Amino acid sequence: MTVSVPDFSGTAVRDLLDLHGRRAVVTGGARGLGKAIALRLAEAGADVLVGDLDGDLAAAAAAELAERHGVDAVGVQMDVADQGSVAAAADRAAETLGGLDVWVNNAGVFPNRPALEMGVDEWDRVFAVNARGVFLGATEAARRMDGGGVIVNVVSTAGFKGTAPGLAAYVGSKHAARGLTKQLAIEFAPKGIRVLGVAPSFVPTEGNMAAAAAAAEATGVPADPAVIAKLMSTGLLGRIGVPDDIARVVLFCASDLAAIMTGSTLLADAGDTA
Template sequence: MSIPDVSNKSLAELVSLRDRRAVVTGGGRGLGKAIALRLAEAGADVVIGDIDENLASAAADEIGERHGVRTLGVAMDVTDAGSVASAADRAVADLGSLDIWVNNAGVFPSVSVFEMSEQTWDQVFAVNARGVFLGAREAARRMADAGAGGVIVNIISTAGFRGSAPGLAAYVGSKHAARGITRELSLELAPLGIRVLGVAPSYVPTEGNMIAAAAATTSGGDADTPPTPLMLTAPIGRLGVPDDIARVALFCASDLSAFMTGSTLLADGGSTV
């Protein structure tokens, strides 16, 4: 199955996600919620998956009311294969299909290499790398069964291209892994009409990373409390906001990017130039 030529579509048709169904992991707040909002604005029905079911449900209600699409909030632990499969099944059963999957959930504890426990290391990789694989696998299985192709978008990081800051060895390693997974899956899934793309944000303040920074400080961790000077360095002169990343994710999910797969797009304000 080849990706169709969409040259005859209007710009409005290319960006539209009407009659498509999306799942966004870690979608209860922050980048995930911003992405879900833009997908819904473009017309997609959206399943919000989050480790916190209350956050997922609240976000789903808000997005559905704002954009008039069908939404569903579900509890999802991206490290648990059964939990991820259950969310994928809910998307198909309740909404009718699964066309877009956004692997957004992530963790980023800041711990010196000297203090890093194996448990912390494994947990970061479980969420940031295993979670990407599980989400992509379950999405691809259902997209392949339907025979209509689809798009998988992995939210990576500029940490998938370079070292980031002291204390982030597990995070940087996991994001390099996620970028590699994106490239490999794009090869395996292209014959099925499934595109796989990555989006690599620089530091963007969200509720989640502010809470993580505070927790690192109070726990006595190696608190490289965001934002660091490295994170603040960008030629455009400002930090990103969640919608800066959401718009790139929308581009990836839409037919605007129909001739792209395997790439990871830097959404970093030029900070990696």
Template sequence: MSFPFADVSAQPLTDLLSLADRRAVVTGGAQGLGKAIALRLAEAGASVAIADLDQAAAAAAAADIEHHHGGRAVGVAMDVTDAGAVAAATDDVVAALGGVDIWINNAGIFPSARLLDMPDELWEAVFAVNTRGVRNGAREAARRMDEGGVIVNIVSTAGFRGVAQGLSAYVASKHAARGLTRQLALELAPRGIRVLGVAPSYVPTEGNIAAAQAAMAAMAEAGINPSGVPSAMTQSLIGRLGTPDDIARVVLFAASDLSIVMTGSTLLADAGETL
């Protein structure tokens, strides 16, 4: 069996980093970490599709990316939990950009509820986005990557350990996404598709800040001291929290030929938190 991954040792660094002529999809890309990733991919030369539940926000983010980098960017509506919607949106991306070479499974949710109080519907909703959404995106990307490609799953340090009270669904879903990354790498290698995970620690984005505040409020209402929530999310050995762009640069490495020898790994981008 032939595995079509080239030896790029003779290529200059600029070519290894370049994403020129490649087409990238970033789910949950309208703001926060997803938008930061899309900006770096576009800067490296990729045409970018911002896929988000909020089509207007996706279109605005795409317009901003085009303004900053001058390349092609489009916004599409996508519900990652709906396999049919993901397939239809991916068809729209292919029609607009001509294909898919890079797919970033970034969309995720992280509501807080203690196990004993958690409705079944909330557990299912977390897995629908954080795990089934990864499967849906990876499957539609792989079906269209006729000449190989790269899939990057945004996992989280929660895919390596427990985090804080109230996050059992999130932690379990991210462990599943990390395992899925390994299995997808195994299954898709013969098609020339690499699959990597990137696991950030807590990064202050709009969604993360709101989620942390909601988690602390819920714990306080239940009579639990919420002081452990921020400390669990901000353990850093580099003297500061990571930024969205810190994570975006790791994703750029994973998506580029700089990492062509890597597949199946999940890269910790956690400022030393997970030791």
């Protein structure tokens, strides 16, 4: 049976953004960009499962969501590269929250290693998290979305272009994530499931700053956060994006404001890829 996306003509904007009654999962949701996304989804009314490699940090983030926004929230330990772990988190969301409507594939790794120095094991680990993790999250979510839903993949501007030296595995994996967004949109459309990507440029989260510091040290640049930040592109809008800038775009994708959109990857990069 094919499920059609509703026509929301005439629906008030506040209602299009309202996620009350919807159940969401955010991978890598315990800090940084993932936590910002989880907070915005909860603010819009969604109940949220926060999945993260650090189960204690995930539980703390979930408790904060519940306290700040009065939603049901649960934190679980989750390895997006492991199918059993992803399936268990999806089952937990369906059982604890009562269903599954939104899934955000946010978890990722950002290593820096010149291609000629990178071993196969490190390459495979990057693809296991950044590409296989998207595939596993999307497919496990789709199996549990009864009557439609939304999957949002956090891609990167690295899914559109080459970037700095040392990022061959990262760039390749993000191109893969963008390609999966296109293909899964085709395959999931009959189930009423929309699949969208959001592609930020560099956002100074804890993980990104640590990776940037490591890369800076390898090239002799002082590993000072202020120095590193100045090296990052501000795009056309005069500043580097912050996690909430990206979270608001993800909220748009997850909401009925984007009801007619699927298969696209939205650039959230201050014009850096223009």
